[in-house]
Amino acid sequence: MYAKIENNVIVEQDIGEHGGEAGWVAVPGADVGKALVYDIDTGAVRSKTDAEETAEFNTNVLDGAWYQLRGVRDAFLRETDAYLVSDRPETENMPEYREYLRDLPATYDDTSILSQTPVMDFDAYVAAL
Numbered sequence: 001m002y003a004k005i006e007n008n009v010i011v012e013q014d015i016g017e018h019g020g021e022a023g024w025v026a027v028p029g030a031d032v033g034k035a036l037v038y039d040i041d042t043g044a045v046r047s048k049t050d051a052e053e054t055a056e057f058n059t060n061v062l063d064g065a066w067y068q069l070r071g072v073r074d075a076f077l078r079e080t081d082a083y084l085v086s087d088r089p090e091t092e093n094m095p096e097y098r099e100y101l102r103d104l105p106a107t108y109d110d111t112s113i114l115s116q117t118p119v120m121d122f123d124a125y126v127a128a129l
Contacts, residue, residue, distance in 0.1 A: 001013065001014070001015050001026070001027040001029075001032050002014055002015075002016070002017075002018040002019075002024045002025065002026055002027060003024070003025050003027050003036060003038065003045045004018075004023050004024050004025075005023055005024075005025055005038050005045075006023060008038055008040050009038060010036055010037070010038050010045065013027070013036070025038070025043070025044065025045050026045070027045045028044075028045070028046070030047075031045065031046055031047040034047035034048070035047060035048045035053060036048065037052060061114070062110055062113065062114065065113045065114055065116065066105075066113055069104060069105065069108065069113065069116055069119065070105065072118075072119045073101050073102075073104050073105070073119055076101055076119060076121060076122070077098065077101050077102070079122075080094060080097065080098055080101075080122065091122075093122075093125065093126050093129065094122070096125075097122050097125045097126070100120075100125060101119070104119065
């Protein structure tokens with residue numbers, strides 16, 4: 001098995017014979033079927049360590065939490081945009097609520113985002129005042 005390396009990253013894997021082709025590196029038989037990484041220091045392809053797998057998982061969980069927070073926040077902002085572009089009058093607490101939504105990402109860091117509280121809709125926000 002071979003792995004194609006571009007910019008020090010595995011971009012493709014193939015069981016075909018690629019010995020001698022530029023950019024292709026042989027994958028050791030013991031590592032076939034495992035999650036692989038290109039080791040820049042050795043110029044070889046190897047299976048990921050448990051620490052690398054854990055770090056990648058944690059990064060994905062963290063990215064997902066930020067994505068979810070921004071997605072919910074953006075949906076609530078779009079919902080309140082209707083008040084700004086229509087004849088519907090803005091309610092008393094709408095400007096403060098929109099500010100709360102815009103400020104949400106700044107209230108979290110990479111640790112606290114993992115245990116984030118649900119984003120309040122407008123009614124819950126007003127009830128919390």
